[in-house]
Amino acid sequence: MADTPVRFGIMGCAFIASKVSRAILLAPNATVSAVASRSIDKAADFARANGLPPETKIYGSYESLLDDPDIDAVYMPLPTSLHLKWAVLTAQKKKHLLTEKPVALNAGEFDEIAKACEENGVQIMDGTFWVHHPRTHKMKQFLEDKELFGELKTINSCFTYFPYAYPEFFKDNIRVKPDLDALGALGDAGWYGVRSILWATDYALPKTVTALRGGVLSEAGVILDCRASLEWEDGKTATFHCSFLSNLTTDITAIGTYGTLHVTDFVIPYQELEASYTTTSRSNFKELFTGWAPLPSEHAVAVDLPQEGCMVREFADLVLSIRNNGAKPDKKWPIISRKTQLVLDAVKASVDKGFEAVEIVG
Amino acid sequence: MADTPVRFGIMGCAFIASKVSRAILLAPNATVSAVASRSIDKAADFARANGLPPETKIYGSYESLLDDPDIDAVYMPLPTSLHLKWAVLTAQKKKHLLTEKPVALNAGEFDEIAKACEENGVQIMDGTFWVHHPRTHKMKQFLEDKELFGELKTINSCFTYFPYAYPEFFKDNIRVKPDLDALGALGDAGWYGVRSILWATDYALPKTVTALRGGVLSEAGVILDCRASLEWEDGKTATFHCSFLSNLTTDITAIGTYGTLHVTDFVIPYQELEASYTTTSRSNFKELFTGWAPLPSEHAVAVDLPQEGCMVREFADLVLSIRNNGAKPDKKWPIISRKTQLVLDAVKASVDKGFEAVEIVG
Numbered sequence: 257m258a259d260t261p262v263r264f265g266i267m268g269c270a271f272i273a274s275k276v277s278r279a280i281l282l283a284p285n286a287t288v289s290a291v292a293s294r295s296i297d298k299a300a301d302f303a304r305a306n307g308l309p310p311e312t313k314i315y316g317s318y319e320s321l322l323d324d325p326d327i328d329a330v331y332m333p334l335p336t337s338l339h340l341k342w343a344v345l346t347a348q349k350k351k352h353l354l355t356e357k358p359v360a361l362n363a364g365e366f367d368e369i370a371k372a373c374e375e376n377g378v379q380i381m382d383g384t385f386w387v388h389h390p391r392t393h394k395m396k397q398f399l400e401d402k403e404l405f406g407e408l409k410t411i412n413s414c415f416t417y418f419p420y421a422y423p424e425f426f427k428d429n430i431r432v433k434p435d436l437d438a439l440g441a442l443g444d445a446g447w448y449g450v451r452s453i454l455w456a457t458d459y460a461l462p463k464t465v466t467a468l469r470g471g472v473l474s475e476a477g478v479i480l481d482c483r484a485s486l487e488w489e490d491g492k493t494a495t496f497h498c499s500f501l502s503n504l505t506t507d508i509t510a511i512g513t514y515g516t517l518h519v520t521d522f523v524i525p526y527q528e529l530e531a532s533y534t535t536t537s538r539s540n541f542k543e544l545f546t547g548w549a550p551l552p553s554e555h556a557v558a559v560d561l562p563q564e565g566c567m568v569r570e571f572a573d574l575v576l577s578i579r580n581n582g583a584k585p586d587k588k589w590p591i592i593s594r595k596t597q598l599v600l601d602a603v604k605a606s607v608d609k610g611f612e613a614v615e616i617v618g
Numbered sequence: 619m620a621d622t623p624v625r626f627g628i629m630g631c632a633f634i635a636s637k638v639s640r641a642i643l644l645a646p647n648a649t650v651s652a653v654a655s656r657s658i659d660k661a662a663d664f665a666r667a668n669g670l671p672p673e674t675k676i677y678g679s680y681e682s683l684l685d686d687p688d689i690d691a692v693y694m695p696l697p698t699s700l701h702l703k704w705a706v707l708t709a710q711k712k713k714h715l716l717t718e719k720p721v722a723l724n725a726g727e728f729d730e731i732a733k734a735c736e737e738n739g740v741q742i743m744d745g746t747f748w749v750h751h752p753r754t755h756k757m758k759q760f761l762e763d764k765e766l767f768g769e770l771k772t773i774n775s776c777f778t779y780f781p782y783a784y785p786e787f788f789k790d791n792i793r794v795k796p797d798l799d800a801l802g803a804l805g806d807a808g809w810y811g812v813r814s815i816l817w818a819t820d821y822a823l824p825k826t827v828t829a830l831r832g833g834v835l836s837e838a839g840v841i842l843d844c845r846a847s848l849e850w851e852d853g854k855t856a857t858f859h860c861s862f863l864s865n866l867t868t869d870i871t872a873i874g875t876y877g878t879l880h881v882t883d884f885v886i887p888y889q890e891l892e893a894s895y896t897t898t899s900r901s902n903f904k905e906l907f908t909g910w911a912p913l914p915s916e917h918a919v920a921v922d923l924p925q926e927g928c929m930v931r932e933f934a935d936l937v938l939s940i941r942n943n944g945a946k947p948d949k950k951w952p953i954i955s956r957k958t959q960l961v962l963d964a965v966k967a968s969v970d971k972g973f974e975a976v977e978i979v980g
Contacts, residue, residue: 410778410864412776414774416771418875420876469849470854483857485830487830487831488832499771503771503875503877503898505873509776509867511776513863520914524907524910536865536866536867546924547889
């Protein structure tokens with residue numbers, strides 16, 4: 257048993273499940289044991305289309321997946337509104353949970369899920385790939401370098417896309433349906449913006465959050481475009497922009513007293529196995545302002561596993577420690593997810609209150 | 619006379635005057651005829667240190683420069699609080715005016731200067747170098763391309779620097795003195811942010827401007843760090859950040875429905891004679907989100923004259939048309955300057971009103 261990799265059950269066959277199934281197969285310490293859909297045919301099609309091993313079990317209901325004693329962990333790509341029910345059941349069945357983001361519709365729901373995980377001794381982690389990329393760790397080292405970067409002053413983050421090749425998006429996609437992913441662009445793209453800001457600030461919660469004027473809601477009241485400003489007690493500031501109405505753009509710019517970090521593909525790297533970022537440190541205009549000295553530096557990071565594979569590997573390592581060695585679940589991950597949810601809640605509240613500043617209470 | 623280049627008088631020997639004197643010497647249609655300072659020794663030192671031609675006239679007062687009938691145009695690098703007096707006198711002496719930014723402390727003062735220029739038939743242009751760089755025109759072509767860029771949705775602009783090698787800055791520099799450059803970081807770095815946003819929007823004034831919480835004022839009440847959001851009637855939005863408290867960063871990110879423009883050295887290019895920018899058009903994540911297709915494109919633009927030389931050449935061409943051919947001054951430049959001042963005024967008003975949204979009335 258100690259040598260058995262983490263046996264995943266895939267709960268639902270959303271598009272993103274194809275990517276994560278591949279990641280589970282790529283990770284050295286994990287395997288796909290079962291796939292469940294409300295339709296057994298859909299589950300079987302999914303297994304075939306994604307090259308899952310022939311011994312993969314196919315279930316026609318989520319309940320039967322959860323009843324399988326040979327499943328260690330569930331990967332949950334369900335619409336957000338279904339997370340509370342299925343995440344709590346997953347925990348109660350003592351299965352570890354790797355769930356798509358947003359984990360929940362709000363921090364209250366999140367707390368119910370986290371409580372169920374804690375009470376049942378299972379690990380929870382949200383499926384934010386990019387934080388597991390080795391590039392992300394390198395970038396963080398730069399932000400922590402007091403000589404090269406100094407003190408963090410401001411972060412600007414952006415994740416926008418426009419489904420121009422998919423005009424039915426605004427009618428059909430779960431991301432714009434109030435009963436499925438009610439947080440819209442805020443829960444989807446905004447999750448990355450908020451996470452990137454918290455990542456840069458060592459997960460220090462801001463004191464206030466203010467949505468900026470000019471966002472766009474759908475007729476059903478779902479956020480399609482939203483910007484917000486975050487402010488910390490110590491003077492740090494941040495902005496983020498999330499949208500379904502603007503060309504694909506995925507930037508983090510973090511500025512310290514002495515350094516600046518630029519990355520323009522933080523969500524999904526331009527190329528799968530090599531990613532880069534740019535830094536400047538103590539740059540200045542040259543004499544007579546004829547250029548910069550020093551010039552920016554580009555840093556490339558090669559990887560042997562795509563970022564979602566790194567995520568699965570990290571999650572599976574935690575699960576193996578619990579399963580094989582009786583370790584406790586790592587609290588870092590639910591803490592990070594919860595803070596992300598708290599900030600999303602505050603942005604939503606600020607939109608609802610006509611762009612008033614909203615205080616965050618951790 | 620028709621062959622005589624535009625004869626500039628330099629009014630004041632600020633640091634930036636060295637850069638612009640060099641630009642005047644580099645421009646094919648301009649020359650430096652005189653330098654004035656309140657101290658004749660300082661003016662003579664400036665002429666020597668900057669390699670001005672031996673026949674350059676040296677004046678110990680601004681009045682004597684303005685009384686020189688052989689001066690066509692004045693370049694004015696004085697502190698902003700002195701602009702109103704000296705700009706109006708310059709116009710009344712029928713001399714064209716190339717002035718450092720901000721042109722005035724507010725739009726009201728600006729209008730007095732612009733009126734004097736109009737009544738006296740002289741050209742006014744503010745000294746914002748980067749808008750004259752051929753790269754800027756190329757970037758604008760991209761923003762105007764309905765196929766590649768689509769409709770402009772949002773702009774984010776940033777100009778921050780931290781004078782870490784110059785700790786006396788916060789005590790000594792004119793940029794933080796309420797009686798000299800009272801607009802502080804907003805008038806200095808913020809001028810570029812506002813201009814870049816107006817440039818991207820074809821100089822359409824926003825409907826509302828809201829300063830964002832968390833800015834920093836000096837003890838004397840001068841803005842050291844400031845962020846603001848701008849919103850247009852048609853749904854376009856923008857943010858900018860200006861600061862004396864964060865590492866040198868000079869970015870424009872403009873996002874349309876189909877395209878994105880990134881430039882990270884818009885104020886002063888990294889290198890004097892070659893500058894680049896990056897675009898993406900209709901980018902998408904590849905199948906299974908393993909990368910992007912197409913990848914971003916980098917565009918390099920080589921120039922034979924630095925951007926401030928391009929500015930002087932463009933200004934001098936207008937002056938020559940007026941002087942030699944009786945043309946009228948080009949109204950585009952005062953219109954652009956005035957809109958920049960109006961937005962600065964609104965940001966300042968929003969800061970003063972505790973971050974309330976301020977409507978802009980053109």
